[in-house]
Amino acid sequence: MESLLTSAIAGLSAGGAYAILGVCVVFTYRLVAVVNFTATALGAVGAFVMVMLVEYGYPLVPAVLTGLVAGTLASVMVGFVTTIWFSGSTPSVKAAVTAALLVCLIALGLRFTGGQHPRAFPDLIGGAGFKIAGVTVTNASFVAIGLAVALTIAVEQFLGRTRTGLQLRALSERPMAAELLGVPVRRLALGVWALSGAVTTIALMLIAPLRSPDFGSLSLLVVPAFAAALVGSFNSFRAALVGGIAIGVIEGLASGFVGLNQYRAAVPFLVILTVLMWSQRGARWDEAR
Known part of the structure; x- marks a missing residue:
């Protein structure tokens, strides 16, 4: 039992990062109506800028800040493409554009970062932390969960209680009407992309030391991000938060079993x-009757 608890708690770091990524996916979808397949690839851009600067001998803090700027700018560039060039397109077309850009980003990222050779990412938040039922919870797990919760609360409060949040909701629900009423639609949309890119970069920096951190592997973390967002039906930030943490914990539990360890990457797909299948239960039940 203790070994299972240890495995579950070990998954909290990844779960916190998945929760952050899932909330960012929901944030982008709700406010600019884009299913953003490039989310984690853009965060990987910033994370790899950071690790390459560290390898060249730069101090960690300036390297992290530079990586954060790089991830943010990369996200704004993709946002510019979807906002300016495909502003009148349907959500499915925008999703297809981001899927195509994901393939391009992975190809370019692998080319410029040395292929599938893992890099030695620094552990930004080390330390044993504290114990729960005799099991150590690392500082990285605590910070990841804390950031995910803080992000969820901040986004909900921002959208519900501020003028800019009201404008963003108008942008997502009636973009043409919002523009006619004088809402700075494009500027707000690019702001959404910038914030998403910055937060995603932070999440990737936190989770990279726990993975085989080549550019392709980090980019494909879009799968657990989408799984977490899907738990919230691409609408609920809180459900995405819970879904992301749950996926990390389930992965941790799977790693505790010898026969299941090699299949833990399949957990997000199963989710x-x-x-x-659960969302289609009503239609299937009607057909059965």
Whole structure:
């Protein structure tokens, strides 16, 4: 039992990062109506800028800040493409554009970062932290969960209680009407992309030391991010938060079993399949009757 608890708690770091990524996916979808397949690839851009600067001998803090700026700018560039060039397109077309850009980003990222050779990412938040039922919770786990919760609360309060939040909701629901009423639609949309890129970069920096951190592997963390967002139906920040943490914990539990350890990467796919099947239960029940 203790070994299972240890494995579950070990998954909290990844779960916190998944929760942050899932909340960012929901944030982008709700406010600019884009299913952003490039989310984690853009965060990987910033994370790899950071680690390459560290390898060249730069101090950690300036390297982290530079990586954060790089991830933010990369996200703004993709946002510029979807906002300016495809502003009148349907959500499915925008999703297809981001999927194509994901493939391009992975190809370019692998080319410029040395292919599939893992890099030695620094552990930004080290330390044993504290103990729960005799099991040590690392500082990285605590910070990841804390950031995910803080992000969820901040986004909900921002959208519900501020003038800019009201404008963003108008942008997502009636973009043409919002523009006619004088709402700075493009500037707000690019702001959404910038914030998403910055937060995603932070999440990737936190989770990279726990993974085989080549550019492709980090970019494909979009799968657990989408699984977490799907738990919230791409609408609920809180459900995405819970979904992301749960996925990390389940992965941790799977790693505690010798026969299941090699299949833990399949957990997000199983979550996606389960949620999709559950969402169709009403239609299947009607057909059966």
